Amino acid sequence: MNRYYYKLVIENKQKTLKYIDKELTDKELNLSQKLDNIILIAEHLMGMQRIMVDSFLKLKKVNFQTLKKVGDTDQINELVINLVSNAKLFIDYLDRRWAPKYISDFNEEWKSECSAFYDESESYRLCYHLRNFVQHSGTFPIEQISETSGYGQNEVNTTFILNIDAFKEFKKEFSKLNISDLYWEDKSNLSFMKHANKYVTQLTALYQLALSKYIQANRDTLDEIQANMRDTVLRNPIAWSNTSPQEISNAAKQNNFIIHPVVTLPDLYRFYKKLEEEKIINVKRS
16 A cells, blocks of 8 residues: 655644655665664663552552551552562563663673672562562561551551561572571561662662663664754654545545654654653753
8 A cells, every 4th residue: 555654744833744745765764763663672661660660659659548448458468569570570671681682782780780789788689589479479578557656647657567477488589688687676677668669769770770871872873863864854743644645534534544653853852851851861962
């Protein structure tokens, strides 16, 4: 089927599609495909990181008193399990598949950074192995939920207390934590959220590091794509359709006018904006 290309034009605050009376050249199509591939690889990792962070935020925002009123206190364990599962899925994918493939020149240094977090942080090791304990033992990670009065009127402090004794009985996995019994005598170390806050912060730091190295590895290519697109129709938002300009009106009436976006320069700018929001340094382009 024929492809017809259209560019998006904004006139008088109205978006309209204008037909481009010539097909994109092979060079233009290759530029678009190359940019699309670079963005998709990064955005897949961004999506997985968002799932992990969303799991954490849902747990952090949960109101235990409300759950008590509706008789749904088991939701706390459900949210904790979701967090440690999604976090492990994320860091295992990043460390074992994404980093070796897409930042291979930086992979040895990357491994050192990951090892440093793991070796130096009890919170990292606890949360990482807690997922395996829960999955293979079928035991809930939270044994008790403690409520104490806060400073403000009607303020209640809620603590999710780890089921550490059950974890200790799961000896093979618990031994990987390499944490002494003395550590658990400090009751504050039994608070899951104390460890979750640190863990998510550490995983986010590794994510930002990996993504910044990915951009660094692809910077020359991105600069070249940007420079070349500026001199072509790809400087505009573009879409293609199998519907010709003469057929648009009838197709639209039948809800059968389908367009497919083409990756162009505005998509690159949107990608850079996302990276800035993610605090990935030195990616902005003029």
